[in-house]
Structures are given as structure tokens and as C-alpha cells.
Amino acid sequence: MIVNAGGGTLIGGGEDKARGRIEVAMDAAGVKAETATTVPEAIAAAFAEAAKAPGLDAVVAAGGDGTVSCAAGALADADRPLGILPLGTRNHLARDAGLPLGLEEAAQVIAAGHVRAIDVAGVNGHVFVNNSAVGLYPDMVRLRDFEESHGGRGRRRAMLSASLRALRSFKRRRLWISAPGIEAPVRTPLLFVGNNRYQVNLLALGRRETLDAGELSIHAVRARSRGHLLWAGLRGLFGRLDQQRDFVTVYAPEAEISSDRAALTIAADGETLRLETPLRYCIRPKALKLIVPAER
Numbered sequence: 463m464i465v466n467a468g469g470g471t472l473i474g475g476g477e478d479k480a481r482g483r484i485e486v487a488m489d490a491a492g493v494k495a496e497t498a499t500t501v502p503e504a505i506a507a508a509f510a511e512a513a514k515a516p517g518l519d520a521v522v523a524a525g526g527d528g529t530v531s532c533a534a535g536a537l538a539d540a541d542r543p544l545g546i547l548p549l550g551t552r553n554h555l556a557r558d559a560g561l562p563l564g565l566e567e568a569a570q571v572i573a574a575g576h577v578r579a580i581d582v583a584g585v586n587g588h589v590f591v592n593n594s595a596v597g598l599y600p601d602m603v604r605l606r607d608f609e610e611s612h613g614g615r616g617r618r619r620a621m622l623s624a625s626l627r628a629l630r631s632f633k634r635r636r637l638w639i640s641a642p643g644i645e646a647p648v649r650t651p652l653l654f655v656g657n658n659r660y661q662v663n664l665l666a667l668g669r670r671e672t673l674d675a676g677e678l679s680i681h682a683v684r685a686r687s688r689g690h691l692l693w694a695g696l697r698g699l700f701g702r703l704d705q706q707r708d709f710v711t712v713y714a715p716e717a718e719i720s721s722d723r724a725a726l727t728i729a730a731d732g733e734t735l736r737l738e739t740p741l742r743y744c745i746r747p748k749a750l751k752l753i754v755p756a757e758r
Contacts, residue, residue, distance in 0.1 A: 463496065463497045465497060466524065481499055490569065521533060527554050530591060538750050544751065556568075558669055559752060560754060579674065592657060593654055593731070595653065595654050597652040642715070644714075650710070655743050657745065676745055678743055678745050716743060716744040719740060725738050726741065
């Protein structure tokens with residue numbers, strides 16, 4: 463079990479106390495776990511090592527979506543399943559997989575050991591389990607991280623401030639979507655790529671009905687101005703977004719996003735990456751074995 467010492471709602475209460483609660487929950491569930499608490503900079507290496515370590519029945523990620531994404535990158539196409547103790551702010555994958563968000567209940571799911579194969583997505587060799595974005599959202603994430611590290615604000619307040627700053631500098635990117643059955647230029651402030659189909663709610667993607675349909679969902683917002691984007695956001699709050707009018711939408715197993723820039727800053731599962739273009743997205747069907755509740 464690898465615990466992210468730098469993130470998650472539980473870790474914020476103190477690392478020692480958090481680790482104690484985690485170990486008590488696992489012991490109560492009857493799980494014998496070797497626990498390693500790791501700083502964010504070393505977490506990818508920790509999961510890579512755990513994926514190959516002998517004698518383990520599973521690897522457990524204790525943290526948020528970024529932690530789970532690192533774990534999925536190490537365990538994709540491997541026989542060793544992934545368990546999740548959802549300690550993040552949003553816990554997108556845990557929620558969509560039907561996992562309980564309570565620590566003790568999540569430990570009981572891991573103890574039961576029911577495994578389901580789900581899809582993962584990738585962009586230029588980087589694995590993600592939820593979604594990736596180009597444009598406005600990566601700007602928000604970058605500004606949020608700056609606010610957190612330099613402004614001393616909590617994540618929610620930092621994200622609100624970052625969102626307002628990003629909206630003030632509204633701009634549209636010139637992109638080209640190339641996928642089976644479509645070749646299309648788009649000018650958009652925001653392009654989302656999801657691992658399977660999301661319910662679309664503009665700046666906040668909704669839930670997924672399935673995690674193993676073997677397709678990407680691509681949504682490029684059609685907004686031409688800041689006002690147009692805000693108006694679409696307001697309509698989204700009341701479920702009035704129109705798939706045809708408000709988005710360029712593509713469903714495909716793979717896609718290439720081109721730009722006139724040599725590199726783009728993107729977001730993938732809430733973390734920013736600087737990648738060379740074109741961005742080559744793909745789905746890897748049922749590549750990850752995930753421990754889920756029996757009824758799922």
C-alpha cells in the first residue's frame with residue numbers, strides 16, 4: 463500500500479495520524495499490508511517498484527486521482543490488481559467505479575478482492591484514468607498550483623481564484639482533430655478527452671456510465687468569447703447544454719490533436735504536462751485490473 467504524503471483530504475490532518483487510521487482500517491478488514499508513505503516526487507517510482515515486487519496479491523493506492531493515475535500507469539497490462547483508498551478531493555475514478563468513499567468501507571472492498579478489468583487512456587505515452595484537457599483547464603490547474611504554493615490558500619480557494627484569472631485571459635486555440643471518420647479544424651478555449659463517455663457539463667465533466675466501452679470521448683467547446691463561455695456555463699448548471707450547438711463531439715478509440723505550436727501544456731487527471739505536438743490519444747481496453755465492490 464502506497465500512501466501519498468502530499469495530497470488527499472485525510473493526509474491534511476497530519477501524516478502520522480492519517481497513516482495510523484489507514485493501517486487500523488486495513489487491519490480491521492483483515493488485510494495484511496506493507497505500507498510505504500511516499501512524497502509526490504517519488505510516487506511514480508514507488509508504484510513501478512511495487513508492480514514488480516514478488517509475493518504481493520495487489521497494490522493499493524491511498525490518495526487522490528493523481529495518485530491513482532500513477533498507480534494505473536505502473537499496473538496497466540499487468541496481472542496485479544489495483545485497490546483504491548480514495549483520499550482525494552474528488553476521487554473521480556473511485557466514484558465512477560462505485561467504490562465507497564469511507565476509509566473503513568473501502569478497506570472492506572479491498573479485503574473482498576473482487577476484480578474487474580477497466581480501460582485506461584494514454585496521451586504520448588502518459589497514462590490517465592479519467593480525463594485530459596487542452597486550453598482553459600490546464601491554465602486553471604497551473605494557476606491553482608501557484609496559488610497553493612505561493613499564496614498559502616487551500617485547494618478549493620486556490621482553484622476558484624485560478625478559474626477567475628484564467629477566464630479573464632480568455633483565448634481560443636487553433637487545433638485539428640483527426641480520428642477515424644473525422645478530420646476537423648476547431649477553434650476552442652477548451653478541449654476535453656475522456657476515458658470513456660462522460661456526461662458533459664462544460665467546465666465540470668459529469669459521471670461515466672461505464673469504464674470499459676473501449677472509446678475516448680472528445681468534446682471541444684464552441685464558445686467564441688468569454689461571455690459566450692459563461693452563458694454556456696450557466697445553461698450547463700440547469701442541464702440546458704446542447705451537444706450539437708455547444709460542442710464538437712467525437713467518440714473514437716484513438717485521436718490525434720494537432721496544433722501550430724511545437725508543444726502544448728495539457729492536464730491529465732488534474733496534473734499538468736508539457737508535451738510535444740501532435741497529441742496522440744488512445745484507449746487501452748480493459749488494461750487495468752481494479753478491485754471493486756461485488757455488485758459492480
